[in-house]
Amino acid sequence: MRIIAGTAGRVAIRVPKGETRPTTDFVRQAVFSRLGEVVEGARVLDLFAGSGALGLEALSRGGKECVFVDEGRASEQAIRANLQKSRLSGGRVVRADVHGWLRRERSSFDLVFADPPYCHSALDRDHLGAMFALEGFADRVAPDGFLIAEQSAREVTREAVGFELVDRREYGSSAILLYARRSDS
Numbered sequence: 574m575r576i577i578a579g580t581a582g583r584v585a586i587r588v589p590k591g592e593t594r595p596t597t598d599f600v601r602q603a604v605f606s607r608l609g610e611v612v613e614g615a616r617v618l619d620l621f622a623g624s625g626a627l628g629l630e631a632l633s634r635g636g637k638e639c640v641f642v643d644e645g646r647a648s649e650q651a652i653r654a655n656l657q658k659s660r661l662s663g664g665r666v667v668r669a670d671v672h673g674w675l676r677r678e679r680s681s682f683d684l685v686f687a688d689p690p691y692c693h694s695a696l697d698r699d700h701l702g703a704m705f706a707l708e709g710f711a712d713r714v715a716p717d718g719f720l721i722a723e724q725s726a727r728e729v730t731r732e733a734v735g736f737e738l739v740d741r742r743e744y745g746s747s748a749i750l751l752y753a754r755r756s757d758s
Contacts, residue, residue: 574626578602587624587654589648589651593623594623596627597744597747600749603744604627611683612684616638616681617639617640619640619641621687625656625664628686631684632661632663640682641664642667642669649666649668652664671704672704676707681714683717683719684721685720686722689723718754720752724747726746733752738750
């Protein structure tokens with residue numbers, strides 16, 4: 574795993590063992606190619622951050638700041654180490670349950686990345702569904718902002734209150750969903 578482009582391009586990043594399913598270099602390249610110049614100067618939120626790869630990529634490509642949220646201690650340590658190694662500024666790491674943090678936090682962001690654990694069975698928690706059902710979740714994304722969610726390619730594309738699905742692309746077992754804020758929300 575590495576940061577692909579920008580000021581910290583090619584810097585290898587640490588991935589917590591066993592706790593995460595990091596977004597591959599290929600998928601991150603595709604996501605950031607799709608976002609283009611939107612990243613420059615953006616306020617970024619990386620939910621279920623894991624190694625922080627998505628937020629680190631955004632900072633490296635000119636994002637102004639990024640809040641990384643993950644409940645795992647190993648993820649918190651990996652993100653802090655990755656920020657230090659890459660010498661990227663503007664990163665803030667929060668170790669918390671994402672859903673609880675979203676209920677408390679009222680800030681809005683230009684780009685919100687959500688890469689929760691996939692639902693493999695009916696017993697698994699549907700993190701994306703719970704996030705989308707959270708009252709006022711759309712307000713966490715700035716009016717001209719985007720929500721980029723990753724889910725299993727086998728899962729049905731979700732309706733999200735306050736958002737319009739702009740694009741859905743599959744990369745192997747992953748699907749990347751790009752949502753824009755609805756102008757009427």
